[in-house]
Amino acid sequence: MSSQTKFKKDKEIIAEYEAQIKEIRTQLVEQFKCLEQQSESRLQLLQDLQEFFRRKAEIELEYSRSLEKLAERFSSKIRSSREHQFKKDQCLLSPVNCWYLVLHQTRRESRDHATLNDIFMNNVIVRLSQISEDVIRLFKKSKEIGLQMHEELLKVTNELYTVMKTYHMYHAESISAESKLKEAEKQEEKQFNKSGDLSMNLLRHEDRPQRRSSVKKIEKMKEKRQAKYSENKLKCTKARNDYLLNLAATNAAISKYYIHDVSDLIDCCDLGFHASLARTFRTYLSAEYNLETSRHEGLDVIENAVDNLDSRSDKHTVMDMCSQVFCPPLKFEFQPHMGDEVCQVSAQQPVQTELLMRYHQLQSRLATLKIENEEVRKTLDATMQTLQDMLTVEDFDVSDAFQHSRSTESIKSAASETYMSKINIAKRRANQQETEMFYFTKFKEYVNGSNLITKLQAKHDLLKQTLGEGERAECGTTSRRDGRLRLPHFPWLSCPPAPHFVPHPAFQGRRNARTRNQDSGQAIPLVVESCIRFINLYGKRCLS
């Protein structure tokens, strides 16, 4: 470096150094402020969360109580009415079962929301307040450690300042020693030149010893100054070395602080905050997920009951409950008049011809009637199918109403347009009732037809038997009817098979009626059930 460079003055260097130190001190203060602000934000967040969960807990409790009250209102009504009407739960009809399960679910939801309240109040909020304590305590401790770190930094920079000043001092002394040395050298040179001039012009003898002592004096001073300079230069070198070493140490210490210690300090403040907060949120989530699971289980139970809504089984239950009302009465027996010994249709002449004619008439009439009634039945079945399609239309999916992508307003209107628009409902219902009317008209027609067929068929069968018996009697066979039992007859066992014994699935109120129909050649079980009912009622009386 040449002397042409304008040197920084000491004061400038000190000012620059002090400015740099001031900047660092400001940063350190700001860092504390930042940590403090962070802690305060956390405390504020924790307080907000506590307030939130306290209020949420209240809301859950209110909700729970409302649900409980609602369930209790109907449950108590059921308890009081049930004691009058039914004694056993076996008689529970499937729609009533659904209703009880809905109430059960309401009570379950009530309990679950009360549990939510309990967990929020006695767990989540407690955790949050503990985290608040932790944040305060950790901030204090971290600040303590931070202050120690800052003190260490300031100590290091103070040392740097000291060694820098020392270097400046020794370097200044070294410069001054150097300049003094140079001055001495200059004087020596001047003396040397002066003595050369004199020896050339006139030599004044008396002057010589005086000059020699002067030269000696200058030389001595130069030597002294040389020594002083060397001493100062060494001191300066040592001081510079010290300065440079301290500079490296200071820079390393500051680097370490900014790169590692500040980060560690923040970590100290953070210690466990995220983990504890996560556990708190997970407690909240666990509660909410469990509520959901419980709710889901309850809904599944209801769904199962809805799947089992079964009009056929309910019908049997009702008929069993009122078995005396639905039990077929005793068959009308032939009452022989005044010891009349003939108890059967008599087919001897002269009535035989007439009966035979009547039999054939009945046969052809029945054939016609059956064809006609079969046509009615087909129409009836088709109408029922149409009706069934209307009654089991899957119009109950309300997922659309829960789409959150759109705004609340547009959802609601969209939903009500889709699933329950008044025009659609009116149309559907009008259509349904029209079909229903037609169905009933056809049903009446069919019942009338089948009534007539039943009666004529009974006569026809009796005539056929009678006329056939006459023939068989000639071949020596004995009619089964002759060995008449005194046991009660089960008249329905001998009546013609029901023309529409396969139950209409629409009567069953089930979504997948087909799975149910597979195992229902129901006509026979129905008959068997009637038999059992009948035997229970009349069996002993008749058999005794």
Added chain:
Amino acid sequence: MSSQTKFKKDKEIIAEYEAQIKEIRTQLVEQFKCLEQQSESRLQLLQDLQEFFRRKAEIELEYSRSLEKLAERFSSKIRSSREHQFKKDQCLLSPVNCWYLVLHQTRRESRDHATLNDIFMNNVIVRLSQISEDVIRLFKKSKEIGLQMHEELLKVTNELYTVMKTYHMYHAESISAESKLKEAEKQEEKQFNKSGDLSMNLLRHEDRPQRRSSVKKIEKMKEKRQAKYSENKLKCTKARNDYLLNLAATNAAISKYYIHDVSDLIDCCDLGFHASLARTFRTYLSAEYNLETSRHEGLDVIENAVDNLDSRSDKHTVMDMCSQVFCPPLKFEFQPHMGDEVCQVSAQQPVQTELLMRYHQLQSRLATLKIENEEVRKTLDATMQTLQDMLTVEDFDVSDAFQHSRSTESIKSAASETYMSKINIAKRRANQQETEMFYFTKFKEYVNGSNLITKLQAKHDLLKQTLGEGERAECGTTSRRDGRLRLPHFPWLSCPPAPHFVPHPAFQGRRNARTRNQDSGQAIPLVVESCIRFINLYGKRCLS
């Protein structure tokens, strides 16, 4: 049948018949009553369900409003405070993100419960009232058909009564004709015996023609009675046949009614009831299931945010936001004094020996210090591990509180004993804070040690370089430090590697810290980030 059997009198037969008819009539009336009662129960059920869903809808709306108010209270607070503090959402810290999502979820729940209200009021209840209409209408129509069926039955039994009476009449006439015939036969026989007696005793001639006409008269009467008897017997046979045929028809008709028609009648009443009710329940279930799905989605979002609670990332966010506060300051530069041309540690004699000695002293001191500090670090790590285990204990599962097998009371107490008993909490916290204290003591010790090491290491390294340079300078190599850049130094790049650069997982607040640590040789990214911060702040100033 012999005449020894005591015949039933006509009156008895009629009385029995009428009793049987009366019994049937009573059953028919009771059947209607039963159908009516069934319909009434259904209407009552439907009314209860409507009332239930109306009240449930109200409860849902109250709940929805409370939740909305709760969310709004905090959201508005955030809106107003956020405008002051932050401008961008990028600076969202992970706990704040969780908090916002909890609020978002609250709003979502509010909306969903409002939707529930909407569906109950405008769909479920509407359906229920329609089913009520259907029940009333179908009961009326079914009763109409039932009445027709009953009329038909009564018609059939009346016919039976008529033909039975006819049979009785003709049979009575037949009996009377038979007895008259028998009387005539008796008279004829008497006459025949009388005439035999006379012819044996004395034949009075004048008496003969008188007797002959009497015999003829009797014979004529007998023939007449014979004819009458045959005629009546035929009429009786026909009437009996008619009676028997009608008996069969009547029994068949009654059987048909009891076996099929009553069942069909109930089916008519039931028509679509179960199906429509099922659809109504399914609408309710669809709403509840959809609410649940929506709730679940929202909870999953929160859970994801909780998984992403990350102290490290938050720390960087905060340091980025306050980059001026955390940016490492400019390195202290060597300030040459008054044009001092020596800017490096001088290692010429006479200081070389001293420096060399100092270098070796530093080397051995550092070795000792590093061993000591490594021991402290190991204790620190072990303590942190213990602390981490405490902080990440999985104590947030509250499933037990939602077990419904036990009674409500026992659940609550059991739950609070398990997951948040006060004694357990106090123990845990005391233990945690003790460990924390120990950790901080060790941490201070470690920081002090590493501070000293950092400074001594810097001096050591500079000395090593200086002394080595002296040697290398002799071999003609040029030190890299000689070609000094005027660019700012990144002092941290030359500082010793952080002794504990692997981040402590407990600082992260994550459940499975291991997955995170795998991709975090974090020390380098941290340095790189610091560089970028530094360049952003000082880069232009320094490079210009």
